[in-house]
Amino acid sequence: MxxxxxxxxxxxxxxxKYQIVHHPVAHTTEEADNFIEGIEGVRTKTMFLTNKKKTECYLLVMDDAKRLNFHQFEELTGAKRPKMGHDDLLFEKLGLEPGIVSIFGLLNNKDHDVKVYFDKAILSEKRMSFHPNINTRTIFVDSDDVLQFVKNLGYDYQILELEEDKEF
Incomplete structure (x- = not known):
């Protein structure tokens, strides 16, 4: 499909309910922003992470303008030396290519083994935007409905209070 x-x-x-915007291929959120300017909704960054041994996978949704402090993520979640997941593992677990990672990849997680996290700061926003598993569209969904979507798929999620990574 x-x-x-x-x-x-x-x-x-x-x-x-959702709002979808069709646009040319956008490889970055900066590119996508050109096509969705003026539409209400926080621009999200969804990160696919693994632990050092690649025995656990994590999906983290946060504001695109924020940088992740990996050490803090490790402290808050207990993940051992978290890092970005490799492209092959991303495709295996979520059926996604790099650059289009979103919460909607959970639809493809056959093993139901990806842990889901949201940065608390993003949940105060009314709506969130994501690529709907393809980078020629941007979809806007109310934040409460994003959480309901995750629950409806049978996933639990955790809310983390992430601080901005000051090292950059």
Whole structure:
């Protein structure tokens, strides 16, 4: 099934409202911003992470303008030496390519083994934006509905209070 269609059908089945914007390929959030300027919704960064031994995978949703402090993530979650997940593992676990990682990749997690985290700061925003598993569209969903989507898929999630990484 076409990736964006899969996302739309899942949201409709869950009775979750969304707004979708079609646009040319956007490899970065900066590129996507050119096509969605003026539309309400925080721009998200969804990071696919693993522990050192690649025995656990994590999906972290945070504000795109924020940088992750990996040491703090480790302290808050107990993840052993977290790092960005490799492209092959990303595809294996979420069926996604680099540059289009989003919460909607959970639709493809057959083993249901990815741990989900949200930065607390992003949850105060009314709406969030993501790529719907393809980088020629941007989808906007109310923040409460994003959390409901995760629950509807049978995932638990944790909310982390992440501080800005000051090293950059």
């Amino acid at each position: 076409y990736p964006a269609k899969q996302v739309e059908e899942a949201l409709e089945k869950m009775d979750i």
